Amino acid sequence: MDLNFTEAEEAFRAEARQWLEANVPRGLPSGDTREGFALHVEWEKKLFDARWSVVSWPEEYGGRGASLWEWLIFEEEYYRAGAPQRVTQNGIFLLAPTIFEFGTAEQKARFLPRMAAADDLWCQGWSEPDAGSDLAGIKSRAARDDARGGWVINGQKTWTTRGAFCNWLFGLFRTDPEAERHKGMTYLLVPLDADGVTVRGVERLDGDEGFAEVFFDDVFVGDDLVLGGVNQGWGVAMATTSSERGLTLRSPGRFCAAADRLVDLWKRRSALAATGDLAAVGAGDPALRDAVAQSWMEAEAYRLATLADVTGIVEGRPQGARSSLTKIFWSELDVRLHETALRLLGPTAELVDDAPGAVDGGAWMKGYEFALSGPIYAGTNEIQRNVVAERVLGLPRK
Amino acid sequence: MRFAFTDDQILFRDTVADLLSKECPAEAVRWAWADETGRRRELWSALAEMGVVGLTVPEAHGGLGLGEVDLVPLLTEVGRVAFPGALVETTAVVAPLLAENAPASVAERWLPAIAAGEAVATVQLAGQPFVADAHVADLLVAQHDDRIYAVPGDKLRLTPQPSVDGARRLFSVEFDAADAELVVNGEAGWLAANHAFDRGAGATAAVLVGLAEQMIAMTVDYVVARRQFGVPIGSFQAVKHHLADAELKVSFARPTVWHAAYSLAHGRTVADRDVSLAKCFASDAAEVVARKALQCHGAIGYTTEHDLHFWLKRTWALAASWGDAAWHRRRVAHLLLDA
Numbered sequence: 001m002d003l004n005f006t007e008a009e010e011a012f013r014a015e016a017r018q019w020l021e022a023n024v025p026r027g028l029p030s031g032d033t034r035e036g037f038a039l040h041v042e043w044e045k046k047l048f049d050a051r052w053s054v055v056s057w058p059e060e061y062g063g064r065g066a067s068l069w070e071w072l073i074f075e076e077e078y079y080r081a082g083a084p085q086r087v088t089q090n091g092i093f094l095l096a097p098t099i100f101e102f103g104t105a106e107q108k109a110r111f112l113p114r115m116a117a118a119d120d121l122w123c124q125g126w127s128e129p130d131a132g133s134d135l136a137g138i139k140s141r142a143a144r145d146d147a148r149g150g151w152v153i154n155g156q157k158t159w160t161t162r163g164a165f166c167n168w169l170f171g172l173f174r175t176d177p178e179a180e181r182h183k184g185m186t187y188l189l190v191p192l193d194a195d196g197v198t199v200r201g202v203e204r205l206d207g208d209e210g211f212a213e214v215f216f217d218d219v220f221v222g223d224d225l226v227l228g229g230v231n232q233g234w235g236v237a238m239a240t241t242s243s244e245r246g247l248t249l250r251s252p253g254r255f256c257a258a259a260d261r262l263v264d265l266w267k268r269r270s271a272l273a274a275t276g277d278l279a280a281v282g283a284g285d286p287a288l289r290d291a292v293a294q295s296w297m298e299a300e301a302y303r304l305a306t307l308a309d310v311t312g313i314v315e316g317r318p319q320g321a322r323s324s325l326t327k328i329f330w331s332e333l334d335v336r337l338h339e340t341a342l343r344l345l346g347p348t349a350e351l352v353d354d355a356p357g358a359v360d361g362g363a364w365m366k367g368y369e370f371a372l373s374g375p376i377y378a379g380t381n382e383i384q385r386n387v388v389a390e391r392v393l394g395l396p397r398k
Numbered sequence: 399m400r401f402a403f404t405d406d407q408i409l410f411r412d413t414v415a416d417l418l419s420k421e422c423p424a425e426a427v428r429w430a431w432a433d434e435t436g437r438r439r440e441l442w443s444a445l446a447e448m449g450v451v452g453l454t455v456p457e458a459h460g461g462l463g464l465g466e467v468d469l470v471p472l473l474t475e476v477g478r479v480a481f482p483g484a485l486v487e488t489t490a491v492v493a494p495l496l497a498e499n500a501p502a503s504v505a506e507r508w509l510p511a512i513a514a515g516e517a518v519a520t521v522q523l524a525g526q527p528f529v530a531d532a533h534v535a536d537l538l539v540a541q542h543d544d545r546i547y548a549v550p551g552d553k554l555r556l557t558p559q560p561s562v563d564g565a566r567r568l569f570s571v572e573f574d575a576a577d578a579e580l581v582v583n584g585e586a587g588w589l590a591a592n593h594a595f596d597r598g599a600g601a602t603a604a605v606l607v608g609l610a611e612q613m614i615a616m617t618v619d620y621v622v623a624r625r626q627f628g629v630p631i632g633s634f635q636a637v638k639h640h641l642a643d644a645e646l647k648v649s650f651a652r653p654t655v656w657h658a659a660y661s662l663a664h665g666r667t668v669a670d671r672d673v674s675l676a677k678c679f680a681s682d683a684a685e686v687v688a689r690k691a692l693q694c695h696g697a698i699g700y701t702t703e704h705d706l707h708f709w710l711k712r713t714w715a716l717a718a719s720w721g722d723a724a725w726h727r728r729r730v731a732h733l734l735l736d737a
Contacts, residue, residue: 001400001401001402001403001404001467001656001660002399002400003399003401003657003660004399005399006399009399069399263734263735266735267735270735289728289731289735290724290727290728290731292731292734292735293727293728293730293731293734293735294727296730296734297654297675297678297679297727297730298650300654300675301650301651301653301654301675301679302650304401304653304654304656304657305649305650305652305653307399307401307653308401308402308652308653308656310399310401311399311400311401311402312402315402322649325645325646325649325650328642328646329646329649329650382635382639384642385638385639385642385643386635386638386639386642388638388641388642388645388646389632389637389638389639389641389642390638392642392645393614393618393641393642393645394618394622395618395621395622395630395632395633395637395638395641396622396629396630396632396633397633398629398633
């Protein structure tokens with residue numbers, strides 16, 4: 001057991017910290033509105049220009065060939081510097097690992113550098129109106145078109161995050177309707193400017209147009225846009241879901257930074273409470289002290305669990321189904337952390353946007369609304385608990 | 399960066415686990431409930447021979463000279479079998495306290511005997527009303543304000559304080575000042591006592607992880623075998639989610655327990671905070687797991703004919719000793735918020 005990073009890793013940290021401190025934008029609006037998204041893409045391009053957008057990728061695709069440890073260090077520094085969540089995350093964290101694993105050389109060269117540079121912006125097309133938790137129940141069809149050498153898509157995807165602002169979609173489509181449920185699906189890459197694609201933005205709980213419905217009406221995609229083989233889509237997609245559940249999407253840096261901000265908020269609010277300010281008086285509640293400590297401890301426990309998991313991955317002991325435990329833990333700690341912040345804010349918690357009385361610009365309510373999506377997306381936590389029971393503990397499916 | 403045990407530490411753990419599974423099955427815990435002392439000196443000697451009891455005793459005194467990190471996997475095995483005995487007190491707390499603080503005469507008298515398995519030690523720090531295993535202890539280390547004393551076991555006056563866990567033996571203890579030898583006092587005495595408390599809390603957290611892991615294993619076996627409505631009850635989602643929650647709790651307590659041991663072993667300045675995080679999470683996890691385990695066992699788990707209650711009751715006892723979850727959470731809050 002050795003919890004020290006090497007000199008080279010510490011040098012990497014110092015370089016990242018220095019660059020981030022000088023370059024992280026302040027006061028960016030939400031990336032889940034059209035105007036905000038454009039500003040976030042500018043930030044992503046700046047990251048790319050300094051080769052910080054995809055540190056763990058090989059250099060030929062725009063990365064630094066960073067190790068998993070260095071990636072963790074970068075994420076820690078990224079959120080420590082107050083940098084925003086990545087609007088490119090569905091591409092770089094979900095699709096890219098799948099392309100690295102299943103893509104052809106041509107697909108890698110065509111898609112990865114443009115993804116790293118935020119020239120192509122990717123959204124995920126999995127859920128459908130009748131297929132959410134039961135993902136294998138998707139109905140959108142891709143029918144064979146031998147004459148043109150490709151596939152013709154008809155159907156609908158939904159809950160597509162930032163779908164209204166992206167130009168590419170990756171998703172699962174049914175290519176063999178006769179096959180058993182988990183077979184007969186193919187993983188396709190679909191340009192959203194193709195003929196027959198209609199995208200309709202959907203306002204989310206937080207008021208942003210962060211969701212979209214995507215309709216496909218005889219949309220043609222060539223064979224070069226099949227990822228990982230025809231009718232192999234389920235296996236290919238599952239490789240991505242474990243990334244989404246596990247640590248690639250949710251590094252501890254984000255939660256540790258949020259926990260540190262919560263501690264800071266407690267200090268400010270309890271100082272105000274001590275002056276007798278009625279709006280802050282609730283912050284003097286000793287139960288809130290405990291809740292703040294609990295949230296900080298949960299973030300720290302998540303960091304430590306990640307160190308153990310990464311050690312295992314580096315040494316050839318992958319997480320497997322235990323990634324479901326990771327997903328449950330980070331998503332529920334994020335909700336509790338924000339609930340605690342809102343209790344500290346008392347009657348000012350509800351103030352958002354430009355309200356002059358809002359604390360931290362209303363960021364805690366916004367963060368709470370976002371946190372509430374965590375136990376739902378990337379496989380609901382009910383599904384994750386089934387996975388833990390069946391695949392970690394070995395309970396019978398039926 | 400490597401947050402895992404070494405191959406040697408894992409091999410040692412497996413060897414100890416093997417001994418304990420043979421020598422301390424559930425029947426041995428049941429025997430400990432019924433027996434007058436509830437302690438088998440042969441088992442203690444076997445653990446000593448393996449190096450477990452003297453793990454933290456310096457090599458010069460016949461021990462292995464190892465530290466907290468080496469001890470964690472072994473204590474988790476001790477918890478897994480609900481081993482009845484004062485290993486936390488002797489090996490995790492008293493031996494390092496004497497090694498670091500005791501004058502040579504005291505160290506030479508007790509440390510080789512501890513390492514050889516000839517002396518069982520126990521401890522009473524300020525704020526700990528009862529002493530575990532005082533009836534079989536050859537040595538009590540007791541704190542009075544800044545002064546830490548070593549008292550031979552045969553000089554103790556004991557009043558039994560029966561615990562809900564019948565295999566655990568607690569006592570109120572009195573002794574005469576004339577029988578007590580000073581180990582350390584003054585500023586060094588306070589530091590030694592604080593350090594001893596953190597070691598005891600961290601070690602107990604490791605035991606709690608083992609208790610919790612075993613309760614999950616027993617419950618998984620039960621819900622797979624037990625059938626109702628024509629199917630194993632483990633196929634029901636309500637039961638699955640109880641067990642998933644149990645596994646979640648212990649999975650995120652475990653690394654905090656490793657980390658607390660690492661911080662203690664390396665003398666990190668935040669070791670007190672790290673220990674409190676570990677004990678808070680381990681106590682909380684084991685208590686949640688105990689509730690889930692009992693609920694999933696149904697009525698059979700609510701009997702003393704089934705073995706589960708040994709683990710439930712040890713959990714209740716240890717979750718509250720060396721500071722309960724609430725106490726340690728408040729200590730973290732103090733270190734974090736009042737700085």
